[in-house]
Amino acid sequence: MHIYLILNMKEKNEEVIKILENLRKIILDKNITQATMASFLDKDASQFSKILNGSMHLRLEHLAKIATGLEMSIIDIITYPEKYVPSEEKEESVKTSVTIELDREKREKVLKMIFGVENLDFLK
DSSP: OOOOOEEOGGGTOHHHHHHHHHHHHHHHHTTOOHHHHHHHTTOOHHHHHHHHHTSSOEEHHHHHHHHHHHTOOHHHHHTTTSOOOOOOSSOOOOOOOOOOOOOHHHHHHHHHHHHOSTTGGGGO
16 A cells, blocks of 8 residues: 655645746756656656646655655755755854953952952963
């Protein structure tokens, strides 16, 4: 039993329309023929043309084969011409600087609180 997702332009689904537009852009940008794209799917150029114009279903398995043929990921076809870049899980440290104007006595107290009594020599 095969489970697949059918992407059908006739449903006027904006996401599917965007994917088909992106496939057209990729064809133009990479100077690839529809016949080449069709060969990734083991179909002829007329069948691929029907996929592009929405009269034939675009299946997720088709999108996967096209991505493999183009040496791209499916997500990069979906977001074309942008490339999907996953965010890092770890948080980056943020450098912050603060300037405070204090008189000499208060300055010494604040520095002692921050750095400790023994460590003030390196600030002079």
